[in-house]
Amino acid sequence: MSASISKIGKALLQKRKSIGVQLFGIVFVSIILIVSVLGFNSYGKSKKIIRDKVSVASQQTLQQSTDKLDFLLSTYAGLTRQFMVDTSLRELLVAVSAKDISVPDKRAAQDKITDRMNSMISAEPNILTIRIIPKDLNINNALSTTGASALLIEGPSEAWLKKMMDAKGNVVFVPMMNKGLFGYSTEPSLTVGRLLKNLKNPEAEYLLLIELRSKLLSDAFANFKLGDTGQMMVVTEDNKIVYAASPELIDTTPPPLGKNMLVLNHTSETTGWKMIGSVPLNELERDSKTILSLTVWMIIAAAVAALLIGYVLIRIIGKPLEKLCVLMEKGENGDLSVRMDYRGQNEIARLSRNFNRMMEQIASIVGRTNESAQQLVRSAKELKAVSLETSSTAGDIASVTTQIAQGAASLAAEAERGIIQTETIGGKMRAATDTNGRLESTAGRVQAVSDQGSAYMRELIGKTEATEQLSRSLVERVSKLKESAGSIYTILNMMNEISKQTNILSLNASIEAARAGASGKSFAVVAEEIRRLAVQSKESIGVVHTITDVIQQEIDATVVDLGSVSPVLAQQNAAVLEAAEIFGGVKSEMNLFVQELAVSTESIIELDSSQKVLVESIGTVSAVSEESAASSEEVARMTTDQLAVSNKLVDLSNQLESLSERLIEQLDVFGGNK
The missing domain is CATH 1.10.287.950 (Methyl-accepting chemotaxis protein)
Known part of the structure; x- marks a missing residue:
């Protein structure tokens, strides 16, 4: 097969000025051009369609994950609301904050509050600790569940507590921190807090803090997947990572995403945090490369077919015309006895008969x-x-x-x-x-x-x-x-x-x-x-x-x-x-x-x-x-x-x-x- 193609190529080079070779060139270039344009256009269209479909599916997945995060955090926000509307808890907090209360009565009220918080931790395994801190941030009067880490209010923790007080009873979500809000936790934690307001006894207002385990977000996003190598992370408004597949990225600035990445994001309505997903474009275009390979093979096949068609054109058109040219040259030199022997009904046969009559x-x-x-x-x-x-x-x-x-x-x-x-x-x-x-x-x-x-x-x-x-x-x-x-x-x-x-x-x-x-x-x-x-x-x-x-x-x-x-x-x-x-x-x-x-x-x-x-x-x-x-x-x-x-x-x-x-x-x- 390759030998015949090589032979055809040499013949074409030797007779490149022949009309048959020119027709072959037109047919060859037209076929290759049409197949190439159609193939590469199909490849580009398919690549764009796949990218758009994956983008839509990934955006929907990202939105579902965001809705799931909002649902989880809304659940714990509702839990803090239960604390705020619990009248018995409010009375106990008033009793603890009273100045004329005896030490045994104060201790009994604190124990009741601690028991209630411990019972809630037992019912919710994702809760790490629950703390109740006075509004004046006096840690001596703070209450926490059993096994809670040490309490030290300074720097970022103090800023977050003041932000909760400024929220006037609205819930505040503190992003994931490697050592918790106060820096002594043994594992990363996410904090939900709010001010427990008391209009009748303002001195009995406390800050409620519920620290959630990082396992909560890991379990929530365990089934989330963007392609084979896609990544997802939750980022706060001040560009800090709340959640990432790699724990070492938590509480850091997100790394820059490359240009060859499909980046999607969706904002949480509950926290205002952004759910960011990224997928390499190479992974999205991987399936479309099959079309590219098919296009290349089609171009090669079209080239071979064009060579065969060109050879046939040369045999049908080029050879008779070449013979006619040779006879014309002999007639030009004085030999009027030359004749063209070509039979058929096409234009070349008609030209041959007219040539013979002209010479006569x-x-x-x-x-x-x-x-x-x-x-x-x-x-x-x-x-x-x-x-x-x-x-x-x-x-x-x-x-x-x-x-x-x-x-x-x-x-x-x-x-x-x-x-x-x-x-x-x-x-x-x-x-x-x-x-x-x-x-x-x-x-x-x-x-x-x-x-x-x-x-x-x-x-x-x-x-x-x-x-x-x-x-x-x-x-x-x-x-x-x-x-x-x-x-x-x-x-x-x-x-x-x-x-x-x-x-x-x-x-x-x-x-x-x-x-x-x-x-x-x-x-x-x-x-x-x-x-x-x-x-x-x-x-x-x-x-x-x-x-x-x-x-x-x-x-x-x-x-x-x-x-x-x-x-x-x-x-x-x-x-x-x-x-x-x-x-x-x-x-x-x-x-x-x-x-x-x-x-x-x-x-x-x-x-x-x-x-x-x-x-x-x-x-x-x-x-x-x-x-x-x-x-x-x-x-x-x-x-x-x-x-x-x-x-x-x-x-x-x-x-x-x-x-x-x-x-x-x-x-x-x-x-x-x-």
Whole structure:
């Protein structure tokens, strides 16, 4: 079997470019891919289903175990409740805590309490000890069952007892401790405690502690199992182990669980502790590995089946196609007698029959083409002879026509040069005409500017005279203003005298009012107001006097400036008159220049007209020469083209003869002439 597979593999490598090998590759890869995807997908799905099922079952088991733990601890919590509601026990505790009780009576009450606790231990083998401790934690007044260990309240035990007192009568569960709550127990114990409240006698309140053996939890979880190697532990809220399969883990921190573990947990409603279960994932996936092994074997079987299918495809498809390719290569090399012998009704059989018919038709076509090629060779030889004669005649005609064209071209060239010289002269005359025109235009603009300047000068003369008149008028007005300022000084002096007289009058009135006594007080007030008004008038007159002085100074400065402006205006008026005379002279000279320029322009225009007539005459001669040269050149070109066509026809005849000979040689390869 392995030898045949090896043989198939070698054949596939040797013919890896064959279509049969390619089909085999497609089938092989498709089968392996489909089987692999289905197998590994089934393995993954089964692994997930098994994990989910085990997870659900383990979670249910964990929940049942938690419910069992809650039931057990609730039983002992109910036992503490019986102590709390027992009226006879309450009376005995009141008697023990009474201060006026005799020692024998106190001892008798303590014995009764101890006997009741001992009888309860006898009925419950899972109870290790029962203790009743005063609320003030005085160990001398504590009561315990027979065989109880020593009592020492300190550290953790004291904290738990205070927590019970803070619970106000609610039950408190103390987690498992290796040496008990007080550190002297010979075996690990779990403690259930609560405060026995007494509202009538608060001094008779005691703490009831029931220590339970670790065997209680061991027996409860003996049948609990998570897989073969799964573990379960009970952990408190502060992350301390209450129960574990290994006793050395009790009262320690749980070890970290690995990533490859299925971890489940459930919280106890009674204690608040967590039941944690863990199972290795390898154990859960152990059964699913059978599916993985089966998948691998299926892939191997599919690979073998794919190899066999590929070999069959190569035999059915590859071999016939390979044979057909070999026959096609022989036909390509000239052997048209090859035929494909393949029988059947499939596509390859149809291809074989079509190949045979195609080869027969090609052989027939090659025979007919060979005969046509022979006739083509004979026609090509005749065409070559005629082309040689035509080429010789066309060469002679082209030579003569070329000489005629050269003479006509020389004549046209000379006429062209005459036209160029004449056009050059005309161009220069037109340039002179344009220059005269521009000069005439410029002269016109200068004349217009000159006229405008003369008008502006006349207007400036008028404005200068008006300015001079205004300046004289302004001098006269300033002089009058200066006289008015002098009048203001006179008025101010009069007002100053009036102010002095008013002041003197107010002083006299004040003196007379003082002489008149009380009857002259009103007159004194009026005199004072008159005096104050006189002072204000004097101050106002001083301010006005100051302003008038400033005005007088400005007027004097203005008179001086106006006096200096008048000579300047007179000089400006004289300069403007002189500029007006100059502009008038320029205008006269420019009129003469424009007249002379117009006469020159008319002469140039007449000369340009004569030159145009000369150019037209020479142009006519040149046109006739050019037409003659063009006709000669056209004849020469046509003759040259005819010669080129004749030469090309000779070349084509040679090529046709060569192609005919090669066609015959190629047809001889296919055996068409046999």
